[in-house]
Amino acid sequence: MSHLPPQTKTLGPCGPLRGTITVPGDKSISHRSLMLSALAVGESRVEGLLEGEDVLATAAAMRAMGAEIQRGADGIWRIHGVGVGGLRQPDTALEMGNSGTSTRLLMGLVASHAITATFTGDASLSGRPMGRVIEPLSAMGAAITASLGGRLPLMLRGLCPAVPITYTLPVASAQVKSAILLAGLNTPGITTVIEPVATRDHSERMLAGFGADLSVEQGPEGRIIQIRGEAELRPQQIVVPGDPSSAAFWLVAASVVPDSDILVANVGLNPTRTGVIAALRLMGADITEENARVVGGEPVADLRVRHATLRAIEVPTELTPSMIDEYPVLFVAAAFAEGRTVARGAHELRVKESDRIAAMRAALELCGVVCEEFEDGLAITGTGGAPIAGGATIASLLDHRIAMSLSVAALHARRPITIDDAAPVATSYPGFYASLDRLAADTAEQAA
Known part of the structure; x- marks a missing residue:
C-alpha cells in the first residue's frame, strides 16, 4: 500500500x-460493509463508501483473502463474497497502513478460519498495542505471535472450528467487541460479548442486516450481545x-x-x-x-x-x-x-x-x-x-x-x-x- x-x-x-x-x-460503517459483503454469498453493492487509505486497506485485505471487490465508474462498490468460512490463505502479508480498525476487525475474521495471516502497518500503527484483541481471540483458539508489547507486525493462525467464548470487555472498545463477534461468525455455537459500557453498535446493526443470528439484551452486567456461528450472510445494498x-x-x-x-x-x-x-x-x-x-x-x-x-x-x-x-x-x-x-x-x-x-x-x-x-x-x-x-x-x-x-x-x-x-x-x-x-x-x- x-x-x-x-x-x-x-x-x-x-x-x-x-x-x-x-x-x-462513515469510516466504521465502510470497514464493516466491505468485510461482511466479502463474507456474503452473491453481490453486495455499497454506495457512499469512504475512499480513504484506511478503508482501502480493508478492501485490499479482503481481495487478498478471495473476495472480488470493484469500484464502478458510478462510484458504487460491488463485492462478490466468498461465504462465511470461505476466506483463503493470503499470498503475502496484509498491509494495514495506519488503520487500527482494519487490523483488529480482520484479526477477528481470520481467527476462526483455517488460514494464517501476517499483519503489518506503518510506524504509527506498529506502535499501538493489540493485546486487548489478542487475549479474547487466543481464548477462541487462534495462535498469535506478535512483536514486543503485543504490537505489529504479528502473525495470526486461525482455528477452525474455533471455540465459542463468553467475554466481558475490560474496557469500552467497539473494535474489541467487533473482532470477537466477527470471529464468532464462523464458530460453532454461541459467542457472547458483555459490554458494561455501551459502545458504537454498527457491527450489531450490520450483522443483523446481513442475516446473522444475533441478539442484544440488557442485563445487570451491561449489554449482552450473542451471535450464533456458522452463519449464512445475504448480500445487501448499503448506503453509507x-x-x-x-x-x-x-x-x-x-x-x-x-x-x-x-x-x-x-x-x-x-x-x-x-x-x-x-x-x-x-x-x-x-x-x-x-x-x-x-x-x-x-x-x-x-x-x-x-x-x-x-x-x-x-x-x-x-x-x-x-x-x-x-x-x-x-x-x-x-x-x-x-x-x-x-x-x-x-x-x-x-x-x-x-x-x-x-x-x-x-x-x-x-x-x-x-x-x-x-x-x-x-x-x-x-x-x-x-x-x-x-x-x-x-x-x-x-x-x-x-x-x-x-x-x-x-x-x-x-x-x-x-x-x-x-x-x-x-x-x-x-x-x-x-x-x-x-x-x-x-x-x-x-x-x-
Whole structure:
C-alpha cells in the first residue's frame, strides 16, 4: 500500500465559514460493509463508501483473502463474497497502513478460519498495542505471535472450528467487541460479548442486516450481545451515511469562527456516535438537525451549525464511548470557550494513532493555550471566544485527527499554524482541505 510523502501545511485566520458540504462516508460503517459483503454469498453493492487509505486497506485485505471487490465508474462498490468460512490463505502479508480498525476487525475474521495471516502497518500503527484483541481471540483458539508489547507486525493462525467464548470487555472498545463477534461468525455455537459500557453498535446493526443470528439484551452486567456461528450472510445494498467524526471538525470550526453558518449534509446520527454533538450543545453550540431520516437502519440528518459563544463544561464521562475519536477537536472547542473545560475518563486516547492526550496538550500549549494534563484527559482554559495566539509548528505524529484538529484551531488564531505533516489526513478525509477552501475563500493557506 502506497503512502503519501510528508506534506507541510500552514493555515491562518479566515473570515466566516459559509456553505453546504458533504463529509466522507462513515469510516466504521465502510470497514464493516466491505468485510461482511466479502463474507456474503452473491453481490453486495455499497454506495457512499469512504475512499480513504484506511478503508482501502480493508478492501485490499479482503481481495487478498478471495473476495472480488470493484469500484464502478458510478462510484458504487460491488463485492462478490466468498461465504462465511470461505476466506483463503493470503499470498503475502496484509498491509494495514495506519488503520487500527482494519487490523483488529480482520484479526477477528481470520481467527476462526483455517488460514494464517501476517499483519503489518506503518510506524504509527506498529506502535499501538493489540493485546486487548489478542487475549479474547487466543481464548477462541487462534495462535498469535506478535512483536514486543503485543504490537505489529504479528502473525495470526486461525482455528477452525474455533471455540465459542463468553467475554466481558475490560474496557469500552467497539473494535474489541467487533473482532470477537466477527470471529464468532464462523464458530460453532454461541459467542457472547458483555459490554458494561455501551459502545458504537454498527457491527450489531450490520450483522443483523446481513442475516446473522444475533441478539442484544440488557442485563445487570451491561449489554449482552450473542451471535450464533456458522452463519449464512445475504448480500445487501448499503448506503453509507456521512461520518459524524468527520462532521465534528466543521461543527467546531463554525462554532468558533465568528459569523459562520455551515450546513453539513447527510450525517449519520447513530446514538452511539453523537457524544460530541451532545458535548458541544452543553457548551452552548448552535447545532440543529434538519431533514431527519433513516437510511439503511441508521438515523441520518443534515446538521446546521452557526457561530456561538461557547462555555466551559465538565465533559460527562458517560459520553466518552460515543465520542472517543472526537476528543481532539473537542479540545480545540474548549480552547475558545469561556472558562476551564475538564475532560476526563478518556484513557483510550493514550493508545490511538498517537497519544492524543499528550499530543493535543503539547500542540495547544505551543499555540498559547493553558492546559493541564491528566492520565485520562485534559483541562483546558479557553479564551472566551478571542483568537488563540497560534504561530507554532505542530507535530501531527502521523495522526490524521491531530492534523485536522489543529487546522481548525488555526482558523481563529492570531498567527498562522503550521502542521508538520498533513498527509495522514488522507487516511480518513482525503477532501478535507478542499472542503475548507470552499467554505473559506479567504483562508490564508500555503503548502510547502
